[in-house]
Amino acid sequence: MNDTATTTAATPAEPGFALFETAIGICALAWGPRGLIGVQLPEDNGEAATRARMRRRFPELTEAVPSETPESAQRAITAIQALLQGASDDLSGIELDMSRVSEFHQRIYAIARRIPPGQTRTYGEIAAELGDKGLSRAVGQAMGHNPFAPVVPCHRVLAAGNKPGGFSAGGGALTKLRMLDIEGARPNGMASLF
DSSP states (O other): OOHHHHHHHHSOOOOEEEEEEETTEEEEEEEETTEEEEEEOOOTTOHHHHHHHHHHHOTTOEEOOGGGSOHHHHHHHHHHHHHTTTOOOOOTTSOBOOTTSOHHHHHHHHHHHTSOTTOOEEHHHHHHHHTOGGGHHHHHHHHHTOTTTTTSOGGGEEOGGGOOOOOOSTTHHHHHHHHHHHHTOOGGGOOOOO
8 A cells, every 4th residue: 555645645635715706706715624714705806806805814825726626615616606696505514614713703603604595684683692682783793704705694694674784795785785686585575686
């Protein structure tokens, strides 16, 4: 038996990041040995801006082409692409490395990940599930700092009265509404804007 081949097969993939096309533009994701460490929705100024954002977020990582990503990252890319094309798949099976995320935000993100495609919740509803309706603003801030959108579907979390609220991705609230429209969500029965 060749020991070198065995060692190579058991070695985890090098951490890195890759850009990939979706129905809403060029997205990106970064991975490490324990799962995804970040996901990026499209920036307003296209692929170059999305790449620059990933390099700022993860200066220690090297860019890879999607076909050279580890199998888990390739599965995540495929699932994100399908979701952003209107497939009803949820992304709850994608492994996330939350070691860079506070415990409080991890709790919020766990609740958000349980929201199925096509449905929404409000900041207040998530705050109530955390045990304190007064945490609504903190929930909104956690959504604004979400490093895993859309795997942690912050676009499904709305302000009071099912208003879109803010959205830190390129395009702001309009992108949020577009993503909800792709999923068939109709907060307050609103008609499609697209």
